[in-house]
Amino acid sequence: MRPVTLLVVAALIVLPWIDPDKFALHILSLIAIASIAAMGLQVLLGYSGQLSIGQAAFYGIGAYTSALLTAKLAVPFPLALIGAGAAAAIASLLMVPITRLTGAYLAVATLGFSIIVYLFIQNEEWLTGGSYGFIGIPRAELFGYVLRDAMSSYYLNVGVAAIVYFTFARIEGSRFGRAINAIRQDADAARASGIGVTLLKSECFVIAAFVAGLAGSLYAHEVRYLAPNDFTFWKSIELLIMVVIGGVGSLAGAILGAAVVVGLPEYLRAIGDYRMLVFGAILIATMLFGEGGLAALFATLGRRVAAVSMRSASKLPPGNEAAR
Amino acid sequence: MSTTAEDGAWLLEARSVSRRFGGLLAVDGVDLAVRRGSVHGLIGPNGAGKTTLLNLVAGVYRVSSGMLRFGARDITQHSTAKRARAGIRRTFQNLKLFGEMSALENVAIGLHAQMRAGFFDAVLSTPRHRREERSIRGQSMAVLHFVGLAGLAHVRAGALAYGHRRLLEIARAIVARPTLLLLDEPAAGLNVTEAAHVSDLIARIRHDGTTVILVEHHMDVVMRVCDEITVLNYGRRLAHGTPGQIQEDPGVIEAYLGRSGENQSAQA
Amino acid sequence: MGALSVSQFVDLMVGGLAVGCVYSLIALGFAMIMRATNIIHFAQGEVMMLGCMCGLTSLWLLPVLPLLAVVAVGMASSGIIAVAMELAVYRTLRRRRVPIMNLITATVGMSILCINAARIIWGSEPLRFPELFATTAYEFGGVRVSPQLFWIMVMGVAIMAALQLFLKHTRTGLAMQAMAQDAEAAQLMGANLTRMMAYTFAISGMMAGAAGIMLGSMFFAFFEMGFITGLKGFVAATLGGLGSITGAMLGGILFGLIETFSTVFLSSAYKDGIGMILLIAILLVFPSGLVGLWQKRR
Numbered sequence: 001m002r003p004v005t006l007l008v009v010a011a012l013i014v015l016p017w018i019d020p021d022k023f024a025l026h027i028l029s030l031i032a033i034a035s036i037a038a039m040g041l042q043v044l045l046g047y048s049g050q051l052s053i054g055q056a057a058f059y060g061i062g063a064y065t066s067a068l069l070t071a072k073l074a075v076p077f078p079l080a081l082i083g084a085g086a087a088a089a090i091a092s093l094l095m096v097p098i099t100r101l102t103g104a105y106l107a108v109a110t111l112g113f114s115i116i117v118y119l120f121i122q123n124e125e126w127l128t129g130g131s132y133g134f135i136g137i138p139r140a141e142l143f144g145y146v147l148r149d150a151m152s153s154y155y156l157n158v159g160v161a162a163i164v165y166f167t168f169a170r171i172e173g174s175r176f177g178r179a180i181n182a183i184r185q186d187a188d189a190a191r192a193s194g195i196g197v198t199l200l201k202s203e204c205f206v207i208a209a210f211v212a213g214l215a216g217s218l219y220a221h222e223v224r225y226l227a228p229n230d231f232t233f234w235k236s237i238e239l240l241i242m243v244v245i246g247g248v249g250s251l252a253g254a255i256l257g258a259a260v261v262v263g264l265p266e267y268l269r270a271i272g273d274y275r276m277l278v279f280g281a282i283l284i285a286t287m288l289f290g291e292g293g294l295a296a297l298f299a300t301l302g303r304r305v306a307a308v309s310m311r312s313a314s315k316l317p318p319g320n321e322a323a324r
Numbered sequence: 325m326s327t328t329a330e331d332g333a334w335l336l337e338a339r340s341v342s343r344r345f346g347g348l349l350a351v352d353g354v355d356l357a358v359r360r361g362s363v364h365g366l367i368g369p370n371g372a373g374k375t376t377l378l379n380l381v382a383g384v385y386r387v388s389s390g391m392l393r394f395g396a397r398d399i400t401q402h403s404t405a406k407r408a409r410a411g412i413r414r415t416f417q418n419l420k421l422f423g424e425m426s427a428l429e430n431v432a433i434g435l436h437a438q439m440r441a442g443f444f445d446a447v448l449s450t451p452r453h454r455r456e457e458r459s460i461r462g463q464s465m466a467v468l469h470f471v472g473l474a475g476l477a478h479v480r481a482g483a484l485a486y487g488h489r490r491l492l493e494i495a496r497a498i499v500a501r502p503t504l505l506l507l508d509e510p511a512a513g514l515n516v517t518e519a520a521h522v523s524d525l526i527a528r529i530r531h532d533g534t535t536v537i538l539v540e541h542h543m544d545v546v547m548r549v550c551d552e553i554t555v556l557n558y559g560r561r562l563a564h565g566t567p568g569q570i571q572e573d574p575g576v577i578e579a580y581l582g583r584s585g586e587n588q589s590a591q592a
Numbered sequence: 593m594g595a596l597s598v599s600q601f602v603d604l605m606v607g608g609l610a611v612g613c614v615y616s617l618i619a620l621g622f623a624m625i626m627r628a629t630n631i632i633h634f635a636q637g638e639v640m641m642l643g644c645m646c647g648l649t650s651l652w653l654l655p656v657l658p659l660l661a662v663v664a665v666g667m668a669s670s671g672i673i674a675v676a677m678e679l680a681v682y683r684t685l686r687r688r689r690v691p692i693m694n695l696i697t698a699t700v701g702m703s704i705l706c707i708n709a710a711r712i713i714w715g716s717e718p719l720r721f722p723e724l725f726a727t728t729a730y731e732f733g734g735v736r737v738s739p740q741l742f743w744i745m746v747m748g749v750a751i752m753a754a755l756q757l758f759l760k761h762t763r764t765g766l767a768m769q770a771m772a773q774d775a776e777a778a779q780l781m782g783a784n785l786t787r788m789m790a791y792t793f794a795i796s797g798m799m800a801g802a803a804g805i806m807l808g809s810m811f812f813a814f815f816e817m818g819f820i821t822g823l824k825g826f827v828a829a830t831l832g833g834l835g836s837i838t839g840a841m842l843g844g845i846l847f848g849l850i851e852t853f854s855t856v857f858l859s860s861a862y863k864d865g866i867g868m869i870l871l872i873a874i875l876l877v878f879p880s881g882l883v884g885l886w887q888k889r890r
Contacts, residue, residue, distance in 0.1 A: 174446030194437030283701030
């Protein structure tokens with residue numbers, strides 16, 4: 001594991017003991033939850049090159065499934081969590097025919113799909129509570145221990161996020177990862193090498209849907225109230241913004257993007273109403289001026305810091321690059 | 325044209341294949357028979373339909389009419405990926421490398437279909453995953469040695485020189501030891517030395533047992549390395565024979581050089 | 593379900609045709625931009641919405657403005673806004689030859705920008721248009737038609753006819769068509785690509801602006817109206833055959849009728865869902881749309 005990663009993980013573990021501010025921990029939980037869904041989208045968009053603006057559908061399916069399982073059927077939380085992911089994954093199988101499409105057509109199809117899911121959530125009041133919302137979602141409970149305070153749910157959410165991160169990090173440098181990377185860069189050339197393009201693209205959709213479902217479940221038990229308005233097109237767009245701002249192709253970027261999109265407005269009250277306006281502008285600006293997003297920014301900074309410290313370590317005067 | 329007694333000798337057969345694009349008949353009732361273990365050249369003036377015919381064999385286009393046989397199988401309706409898995413690999417006229425990946429990773433893609441490790445293997449780092457990665461690395465490096473790119477294994481494909489990119493694309497196509505290799509102008513844009521290296525490479529590929537169909541404009545490459553040549557013009561088969569026969573064929577000379585054709589610039 | 597009475601049928605027919613004209617105008621915008629740039633302009637619905645808002649604002653400022661003037665204001669503002677988008681953002685991205693995904697993302701960003709700017713400027717409440725049309729129904733041989741719907745259809749058809757004339761019979765129009773078919777060749781013939789592209793966006797914008805005024809006066813204006821309607825305009829364009837001008841016109845009318853008549857069978861809560869299902873079905877089954885099907889018959 002890289003030293004930076006180790007440092008970050010250690011910091012996250014220690015944080016609640018240093019500063020147990022309930023509100024801050026709650027926000028961090030929300031960031032962790034969002035980052036899970038964002039990482040799923042990263043696999044879709046950054047790794048396999050499929051623009052989906054319908055992830056909110058799976059997020060919503062996961063949330064309501066988990067809520068129903070725990071509130072109405074008294075299913076233990078860990079099962080409900082997996083069940084939420086599974087429900088979303090199964091729903092995503094409906095999208096398999098769509099994975100034949102590319103580019104904007106695929107994007108629009110995912111949008112259409114998520115609108116249908118949204119309409120269902122909003123209209124089937126007997127199931128979801130419709131616009132009245134779904135109340136009375138029990139707290140998450142692990143092995144009999146009810147997660148009653150901000151700190152324990154923080155550990156749950158950050159823990160799941162870490163698992164998702166380290167799972168997806170293993171994709172790079174694997175046959176699966178190379179193949180979807182190839183599909184992103186040139187699907188025809190991938191086909192000519194015998195790669196089953198549509199099958200792999202579908203796999204990515206199922207994976208992304210599963211983690212979006214997990215995120216939905218965690219969300220449901222964190223805020224314990226669901227309304228259809230949380231699962232509209234705007235939620236899908238927010239996830240896209242997280243991935244773009246963080247850096248398309250970077251898993252850590254998805255987390256950074258989530259931190260910005262979820263965290264920033266909380267700490268900049270002034271931004272409040274203008275939140276989406278600012279993010280829309282940032283989206284355009286990132287496309288115009290710099291694709292790598294925050295992740296690339298940090299990487300460049302990191303390289304500069306490393307170069308500077310290497311220089312001072314080897315005691316060469318600055319500007320003596322040729323001597324290396 | 326193909327005698328049933330010799331069917332085993334023909335690896336690939338195209339019978340009366342045609343391909344129409346709207347009003348344009350790019351390939352018009354072409355017969356092609358490629359002998360197992362040979363290098364079969366496909367030449368003709370620009371627009372003759374060579375690349376289209378190659379694309380039909382590769383499965384990029386479906387034939388508008390006609391039949392394609394590969395080995396004992398009728399592959400007329402098979403998809404590109406299916407043909408690739410069956411042992412037909414190709415390079416592209418306009419180079420379709422994965423620019424963001426290293427040379428080694430590009431070649432590794434060529435082995436995708438021979439392996440099985442999937443998402444869960446990667447995540448759990450199963451023995452299959454580790455075993456296959458080792459094998460992929462070994463085979464890929466070996467092929468890079470074979471084409472002469474070993475030193476550039478970890479260079480980003482997009483950063484390679486043009487000549488090296490051409491070689492890399494061939495490497496990606498042969499790493500899985502295809503039965504039939506389709507080369508679409510592998511020497512395009514190369515200087516004399518580089519083109520000679522490619523001819524050499526093709527000869528070595530044939531020596532290893534791979535059958536090759538070569539579309540090429542560099543006549544020195546064609547004449548040097550091909551066992552048989554089919555000439556296309558206006559989508560139709562114009563002539564067929566050994567390099568020597570083709571060079572003397574008046575119809576071919578006329579197609580390439582026009583009626584004044586005393587100039588033997590087509591000869592190596 | 594029961595049989596429809598004649599007047600019910602006429603109502604549905606007229607309603608469907610009127611909203612169909614609106615969809616056609618939006619679809620035309622999608623088609624023209626698709627032909628010229630190969631991208632789906634996600635912000636097209638927002639261009640429509642902004643035209644509607646500007647038209648409504650002009651009515652607030654000058655309540656005596658006649659209908660045609662309001663439509664003109666709507667069309668002009670939308671046209672200008674669309675051109676601004678092109679010149680400020682899209683052109684730069686195309687020049688840099690960014691991957692197409694980035695261009696699409698930029699149009700999504702533009703859409704978000706517009707929706708939220710509109711929400712800040714005009715608020716989040718739906719806004720009613722003042723009466724622009726006569727209220728007593730017209731009568732055509734015993735059939736009663738609402739003047740609003742009647743004039744919307746007339747305007748819609750008139751604008752589309754004007755567009756066809758422009759594209760087929762003026763130098764600029766022909767140059768735009770040439771550019772859509774082969775930009776390099778058009779340039780060699782002397783066409784100024786930047787200007788042609790700007791015209792394309794301007795005209796698509798104007799179509800959308802007219803659609804916005806019509807839609808706003810039929811229902812109401814609000815900041816998110818461009819989203820779902822824009823998407824439906826896209827469905828209409830795809831139904832007709834993306835990239836085809838004629839297809840966009842036919843697709844719009846057809847989709848308007850399908851959607852309106854579907855309310856007979858379906859709960860209106862799922863009305864929007866019809867469009868989405870149709871969209872997915874078209875993309876999967878006959879992506880080249882009606883025009884594509886027609887061409888295959890030959």
